[in-house]
Amino acid sequence: xxxxxxxxxxxxxxxxxxxxxxxxxxxxxxxxxxxxxxxxxxxxxxxxxxxxxxxxxxxxxxxxxxxxxxxxxx
Numbered sequence: 001x002x003x004x005x006x007x008x009x010x011x012x013x014x015x016x017x018x019x020x021x022x023x024x025x026x027x028x029x030x031x032x033x034x035x036x037x038x039x040x041x042x043x044x045x046x047x048x049x050x051x052x053x054x055x056x057x058x059x060x061x062x063x064x065x066x067x068x069x070x071x072x073x074x
Contacts, residue, residue, distance in 0.1 A: 004060070004067040012074050016043065017051035019061060023068045035063060 007023045014022070020032040020041070032051060039047045042062040043055065055061070057072035 004069055006071045007068045008071045008073050010073055012072055013054045013056050014070065015051065016041070016048060016053040016055055016061070019055055019068070019070065020063070023061070025061070025063045025066060025068065040064070 005023075007019065009019075009022075016036070017029060017032045020026045020035070021029065026032045026035060029051075035041055036049050036051055039049060040063060041048050043053060044060055055070045057070055059070045061068050061070070
């Protein structure tokens, strides 16, 4: 896996589908839906299939060999 990188959000939380797009892990919502349905996304080590999953400061998301961590600036 590559090194972890932080993705800053300006709120207390962000939904997983939005974070996948914001971080550049996927290009658009349809791609986010596909990788989630296929069970390719892990949140804090557990497979996650819900686009609406709420993420907060410190949550770690893994897709393929990329790892991002949510950092709230709120």
